Amino acid sequence: MNRTDFIQQGKTIGIIGGGQLGQMMAISAKYAGMKVITLDPTPNCPCGQVADRQIVAEYSDIFAINELAERSDVLTYEFENVDLNALKDVSDKVAIPQGTSLLYITKHRIREKNFLRSAGCQTAPYVAVKNMSDLRKAVKQIGYNCVLKTCEGGYDGHGQEVLHSDADLNSDHVKEILATGDCILEGWVPFKLEASVMVARNANGEISVFPVSENYNKDEILHLSIVPARIPHDIYIKAQKIAVQIAEAIDLRGILGVEMFILDNGDIYINELAPRPHNSGHYSIEACNFSQFDLHDRAICNWPLPKIKLLSKVVMVNVLGQHVAGIHQIISDKPNWHFHDYGKAEVRHNRKMGHVTILTNDIEKTIVEITATRIWDK
Numbered sequence: 121m122n123r124t125d126f127i128q129q130g131k132t133i134g135i136i137g138g139g140q141l142g143q144m145m146a147i148s149a150k151y152a153g154m155k156v157i158t159l160d161p162t163p164n165c166p167c168g169q170v171a172d173r174q175i176v177a178e179y180s181d182i183f184a185i186n187e188l189a190e191r192s193d194v195l196t197y198e199f200e201n202v203d204l205n206a207l208k209d210v211s212d213k214v215a216i217p218q219g220t221s222l223l224y225i226t227k228h229r230i231r232e233k234n235f236l237r238s239a240g241c242q243t244a245p246y247v248a249v250k251n252m253s254d255l256r257k258a259v260k261q262i263g264y265n266c267v268l269k270t271c272e273g274g275y276d277g278h279g280q281e282v283l284h285s286d287a288d289l290n291s292d293h294v295k296e297i298l299a300t301g302d303c304i305l306e307g308w309v310p311f312k313l314e315a316s317v318m319v320a321r322n323a324n325g326e327i328s329v330f331p332v333s334e335n336y337n338k339d340e341i342l343h344l345s346i347v348p349a350r351i352p353h354d355i356y357i358k359a360q361k362i363a364v365q366i367a368e369a370i371d372l373r374g375i376l377g378v379e380m381f382i383l384d385n386g387d388i389y390i391n392e393l394a395p396r397p398h399n400s401g402h403y404s405i406e407a408c409n410f411s412q413f414d415l416h417d418r419a420i421c422n423w424p425l426p427k428i429k430l431l432s433k434v435v436m437v438n439v440l441g442q443h444v445a446g447i448h449q450i451i452s453d454k455p456n457w458h459f460h461d462y463g464k465a466e467v468r469h470n471r472k473m474g475h476v477t478i479l480t481n482d483i484e485k486t487i488v489e490i491t492a493t494r495i496w497d498k
């Protein structure tokens with residue numbers, strides 16, 4: 121097969137951002153015989169612990185991004201808040217298969233929703249909001265309940281507030297969000313459950329789609345994923361088809377996480393896109409023939425993409441700062457729990473420190489086992 125953009129084993133993948141997603145990309149890349157350099161301001165960051173080299177610098181440091189580009193054969197990123205201009209500036213030095221338009225779209229909630237609608241997907245109703253007077257008009261249009269979000273820079277529930285009535289409009293948090301001057305008001309989607317699908321595509325147009333994950337959040341941070349999602353077969357297939365449809369519409373290179381709301385009537389609304397591996401796809405490391413990280417690396421290097429098989433039912437639960445002590449206490453009694461510790465030096469409340477993956481024949485029993493530890497009560 122003619123693979124002009126094929127990036128061979130032994131070449132170097134440069135990763136902007138050195139958190140857990142970069143770390144797991146790097147581990148997969150090392151298995152495949154690639155070299156890895158990461159750029160991150162925290163010395164000995166999670167990815168730095170497994171990469172061949174870390175450039176310690178701010179993500180916005182143009183000189184550092186230049187150095188990363190010069191030392192890499194292919195450049196990728198582990199989060200969406202990458203400086204687009206910096207990426208464009210180095211595009212003559214290094215292959216950037218993911219390009220910049222996917223990032224441009226997914227960085228901004230209104231652009232993202234406009235794109236999703238144009239790709240034929242359903243989304244929550246939404247209106248752009250710049251100030252309090254816009255917000256009052258938007259609330260009249262959309263109605264309660266609704267959710268105000270910053271268009272850029274939000275993550276894990278940061279930069280958003282659910283509004284139930286006019287009384288909520290005057291809160292300090294709403295004012296803080298409005299002060300960014302670039303917000304979106306979304307109608308509240310009365311979903312039955314939240315789900316996500318990871319999808320990968322390479323420059324040859326080959327596509328691999330992962331199983332559908334059923335997701336539960338606490339404080340708007342992913343808590344637990346169950347795979348395969350316990351939804352009717354036709355909805356399951358529809359969710360995977362939508363992910364493929366989006367990958368094609370966006371001319372994807374690499375991996376994309378598609379977050380969905382599934383309604384009682386089987387309708388699927390797309391919540392948002394993650395142009396990178398996603399927390400809800402971590403189960404794939406143990407539960408699939410290839411992980412989301414393998415597929416990301418393969419796709420950006422334009423290697424052939426496999427058909428993804430789910431080898432076992434699986435539950436993944438996140439380990440946040442407040443769960444670390446509990447996990448350390450019980451892990452010696454859990455021979456079947458895969459505990460991933462990202463190696464972060466500083467433990468903070470609600471900070472993602474690791475995750476546990478449990479392959480199982482009985483999802484309900486496994487959830488009872490997780491709940492019985494009381495670790496996740498906090």
Ligand code: AMP
Pocket residue numbers: 244267274275276277306307308309310311314337340379391392
């Ligand atoms: P986001 O940062 O947009 O992914 O939002 C974080 C979480 O808030 C989602 O996973 C949902 O649980 C909830 N959420 C956000 N927007 C909406 C919405 N328009 N309707 C219902 N739930 C939402």
